[in-house]
Amino acid sequence: MTSQTDSLIFLPTILLFLIASTTLINHTQSQTQEQSSNYDLCPPFNCSNITFSFPFSRSSSFGSAQFDCGLPGFQITCDHSSSIPSSIEFSGRHYQVKQLFLSDLLVTVVDHTLINDIKLGSCTSLENLTNSISNGTVGGGAALALPVGGVNLTVFKCPIALPSRFFNEVVGNYSCKDGNYSAYIWGGTGTRRPVGPLEMPIGCEHVSLPVSGASLPLLASNNITNGSGDGSQTLLAQVLSNGFQLGWPNITDCDVCQMRGGRCGFDGSSRGIVCFCQGGCIK
Numbered sequence: 266m267t268s269q270t271d272s273l274i275f276l277p278t279i280l281l282f283l284i285a286s287t288t289l290i291n292h293t294q295s296q297t298q299e300q301s302s303n304y305d306l307c308p309p310f311n312c313s314n315i316t317f318s319f320p321f322s323r324s325s326s327f328g329s330a331q332f333d334c335g336l337p338g339f340q341i342t343c344d345h346s347s348s349i350p351s352s353i354e355f356s357g358r359h360y361q362v363k364q365l366f367l368s369d370l371l372v373t374v375v376d377h378t379l380i381n382d383i384k385l386g387s388c389t390s391l392e393n394l395t396n397s398i399s400n401g402t403v404g405g406g407a408a409l410a411l412p413v414g415g416v417n418l419t420v421f422k423c424p425i426a427l428p429s430r431f432f433n434e435v436v437g438n439y440s441c442k443d444g445n446y447s448a449y450i451w452g453g454t455g456t457r458r459p460v461g462p463l464e465m466p467i468g469c470e471h472v473s474l475p476v477s478g479a480s481l482p483l484l485a486s487n488n489i490t491n492g493s494g495d496g497s498q499t500l501l502a503q504v505l506s507n508g509f510q511l512g513w514p515n516i517t518d519c520d521v522c523q524m525r526g527g528r529c530g531f532d533g534s535s536r537g538i539v540c541f542c543q544g545g546c547i548k
């Protein structure tokens with residue numbers, strides 16, 4: 266009986282795949298049965314101290330039915346026994362979700378793999394994360410990405426000692442324990458940006474890491490004179506533990522659904538956003 270009072274509304278969306286209107290009608294007719302259970306299955310959920318809702322959903326249930334509570338690529342693994350209770354995976358790496366700003370379409374994540382490697386003096390996972398993040402995420406069109414204007418920290422991996430004329434731009438350095446490299450942490454994120462275009466020390470590899478703007482004062486207070494060795498590893502680990510932000514596009518169809526009292530979801534077969542309504546949504 267409830268299936269007749271509830272209505273399931275499919276929303277075409279330009280953010281996700283375009284769906285022919287005939288397909289939409291077919292889906293609406295064949296899937297009306299699902300509706301109220303889907304609304305009930307998709308409440309906001311808490312993991313550690315964060316409350317998640319669409320476009321996020323639990324990784325434990327994602328893909329197990331035609332309908333999901335979140336978009337692909339936005340799955341939260343919730344494990345309270347782990348040191349990283351709420352995590353999200355992208356570009357082949359697990360990140361801690363530290364904070365969520367749903368209305369600003371932003372999430373703060375922390376890369377503990379990289380932090381642990383740096384604490385151990387390893388430079389292997391010091392790689393261009395800004396590139397792999399921009400590439401790595403797929404979400405049927407709506408993907409997590411670095412926000413425009415985000416702060417990137419530059420670290421140079423150099424096989425040779427850096428010439429002294431660069432010292433003013435460096436806020437810390439340490440020798441990599443797993444190679445004949447030293448890592449030089451650049452101050453040029455805004456606070457001590459070198460005049461003119463960034464000059465690339467010859468032979469060094471330019472590694473770009475997304476960081477939080479809140480880390481800039483911490484970086485600015487250090488320099489190569491007092492920032493060499495263990496202190497620099499600690500400094501870099503501290504900066505990275507503040508995390509960095511990722512954003513996702515505004516999904517207008519979902520705003521409309523929520524304003525009408527529904528909960529948004531994802532239809533794995535049409536790959537479109539759906540609106541789950543309980544007792545019928547407000548017209």
Ligand SMILES: *[C@@H]1O[C@H](CO)[C@@H](O)[C@H](O)[C@H]1NC(C)=O
Binds near residue numbers: 310311316
């Ligand atoms: C989730 O956390 C919020 C805020 O801490 C709290 O108000 C709410 O009751 C919690 N919800 C559940 C289902 O535990």
Ligand SMILES: *[C@@H]1O[C@H](CO)[C@@H](O)[C@H](O)[C@H]1NC(C)=O
Binds near residue numbers: 313364365
């Ligand atoms: C949640 O807890 C973690 C550490 O347990 C903390 O870093 C983070 O800031 C907290 N987030 C919120 C939204 O309070």
Ligand SMILES: *[C@@H]1O[C@H](CO)[C@@H](O)[C@H](O)[C@H]1NC(C)=O
Binds near residue numbers: 368369370515516517
């Ligand atoms: C998203 O779109 C809705 C409706 O168009 C608007 O009210 C809202 O302010 C937008 N949110 C952001 C963060 O841009």
Ligand SMILES: *[C@@H]1O[C@H](CO)[C@@H](O)[C@H](O)[C@H]1NC(C)=O
Binds near residue numbers: 415
């Ligand atoms: C940081 O890197 C990303 C990815 O390359 C880029 O989109 C963004 O504009 C950069 N931010 C700044 C301030 O340069």
Ligand SMILES: *[C@@H]1O[C@H](CO)[C@@H](O)[C@H](O)[C@H]1NC(C)=O
Binds near residue numbers: 396397400
């Ligand atoms: C990112 O994508 C570009 C263009 O598709 C490609 O050239 C580059 O190698 C990719 N980078 C990574 C780290 O996958």
Ligand SMILES: *[C@@H]1O[C@H](CO)[C@@H](O)[C@H](O)[C@H]1NC(C)=O
Binds near residue numbers: 433489490491
């Ligand atoms: C770095 O620290 C030394 C010693 O405290 C100081 O003399 C020097 O001016 C500092 N350099 C920069 C660029 O802040």
Ligand SMILES: *[C@@H]1O[C@H](CO)[C@@H](O)[C@H](O)[C@H]1NC(C)=O
Binds near residue numbers: 427428440489493
């Ligand atoms: C930091 O860089 C300076 C200048 O190249 C060098 O003298 C020092 O040995 C380096 N320290 C480490 C730990 O690599």
Ligand SMILES: *[C@@H]1O[C@H](CO)[C@@H](O)[C@H](O)[C@H]1NC(C)=O
Binds near residue numbers: 443444445
């Ligand atoms: C580092 O350089 C030394 C001498 O050039 C060489 O013997 C050693 O194999 C190198 N180690 C690594 C890990 O590349």
Ligand SMILES: *[C@@H]1O[C@H](CO)[C@@H](O)[C@H](O)[C@H]1NC(C)=O
Binds near residue numbers: 473
């Ligand atoms: C890393 O990214 C930066 C900025 O996007 C780029 O200038 C640099 O060449 C890249 N380094 C490598 C090794 O790909």
Ligand SMILES: *[C@@H]1O[C@H](CO)[C@@H](O)[C@H](O)[C@H]1NC(C)=O
Binds near residue numbers: 488
């Ligand atoms: C580095 O040294 C300067 C000057 O001695 C000091 O003001 C600053 O706090 C130190 N920075 C760190 C991170 O220890």
